[in-house]
Amino acid sequence: MARYVNYGSLIAWSFVLSFFLGLLVLMPVLLVLYASPSGPSFSINLSYNQALNMTRENDSATKFTIDFDLKLKNENEAIGLHYPDPINVTFSYFPNVSFLVVLAEYKLDRFYQGNGKTRHVRDVVEANVFPTALEGTDMIAFRVDLVGTFRYKKAGTKRHKVELGCVVGVDYTTSKNMQTGFIGLVEPGLDSKLKKKPPPDYVGP
Numbered sequence: 001m002a003r004y005v006n007y008g009s010l011i012a013w014s015f016v017l018s019f020f021l022g023l024l025v026l027m028p029v030l031l032v033l034y035a036s037p038s039g040p041s042f043s044i045n046l047s048y049n050q051a052l053n054m055t056r057e058n059d060s061a062t063k064f065t066i067d068f069d070l071k072l073k074n075e076n077e078a079i080g081l082h083y084p085d086p087i088n089v090t091f092s093y094f095p096n097v098s099f100l101v102v103l104a105e106y107k108l109d110r111f112y113q114g115n116g117k118t119r120h121v122r123d124v125v126e127a128n129v130f131p132t133a134l135e136g137t138d139m140i141a142f143r144v145d146l147v148g149t150f151r152y153k154k155a156g157t158k159r160h161k162v163e164l165g166c167v168v169g170v171d172y173t174t175s176k177n178m179q180t181g182f183i184g185l186v187e188p189g190l191d192s193k194l195k196k197k198p199p200p201d202y203v204g205p
């Protein structure tokens with residue numbers, strides 16, 4: 001009996017087989033990505049359009065402005081994120097290690113963020129007071145606090161709250177940021193507002 005090989009169906013079968021094998025390998029990966037998603041990450045790049053010095057500080061006609069670029073990233077490749085409440089960002093500074101003075105507040109409207117997407121919010125806030133150097137130093141210690149909520153785009157998931165923050169040191173005489181570029185917002189966030197805690201240790205340039 002002559003051997004008869006139907007190449008057509010062989011190819012068809014190998015396609016089917018590799019499809020299922022591929023699925024078998026991919027499924028667990030997809031499941032893990034979908035079942036244990038991670039929260040979003042936030043970072044900020046601050047800059048000022050004026051020198052920070054004593055002369056300015058007493059100039060009541062001038063407002064102190066902070067330009068910022070807030071980066072919000074959905075770290076999940078497999079799932080979208082809703083930010084169901086306005087995200088509140090507070091800009092403040094430490095006059096001394098036991099006190100925090102609020103300079104400005106910023107509100108970001110609720111929005112939806114697709115899988116793995118990054119959003120940049122570039123804006124400016126104005127303050128009526130000029131920040132002063134942290135007592136006993138020649139740097140201004142800014143603090144940025146963010147309070148927000150997010151929810152995975154998946155049925156039956158609840159809201160998660162995030163309270164994050166960071167400290168940005170600025171040299172008082174040169175007005176240069178001591179850390180440049182994007183600074184990650186980390187936990188613990190609001191605890192420094194307890195007015196008893198010193199700002200996190202500053203690591204010199």
Ligand SMILES: *[C@@H]1O[C@H](CO)[C@@H](O)[C@H](O)[C@H]1NC(C)=O
Nearest residue numbers: 050051052053054055056173
């Ligand atoms: C402080 O600010 C004033 C007003 O802008 C400016 O004239 C002066 O040169 C600044 N001083 C320093 C040390 O940067």
Ligand SMILES: *[C@@H]1O[C@H](CO)[C@@H](O)[C@H](O)[C@H]1NC(C)=O
Nearest residue numbers: 054055056057058059060061
């Ligand atoms: C600020 O300026 C006003 C008027 O120029 C002056 O009377 C006052 O003493 C100044 N304050 C400080 C803290 O330098």
Ligand SMILES: *[C@@H]1O[C@H](CO)[C@@H](O)[C@H](O)[C@H]1NC(C)=O
Nearest residue numbers: 095096097098099100101135
């Ligand atoms: C810290 O600064 C605030 C505001 O200027 C002041 O009321 C407070 O007494 C200061 N605390 C200390 C321990 O210096």
Ligand SMILES: *[C@@H]1O[C@H](CO)[C@@H](O)[C@H](O)[C@H]1NC(C)=O
Nearest residue numbers: 085086087088107147148149
């Ligand atoms: C931000 O503040 C507004 C009120 O100004 C409030 O309605 C909202 O819930 C706050 N957002 C969060 C995440 O707490």
Ligand SMILES: *[C@@H]1O[C@H](CO)[C@@H](O)[C@H](O)[C@H]1NC(C)=O
Nearest residue numbers: 045046047067069180181182
């Ligand atoms: C941060 O902001 C400053 C001032 O706007 C800009 O020059 C710098 O390139 C920014 N850094 C990044 C990493 O975007």
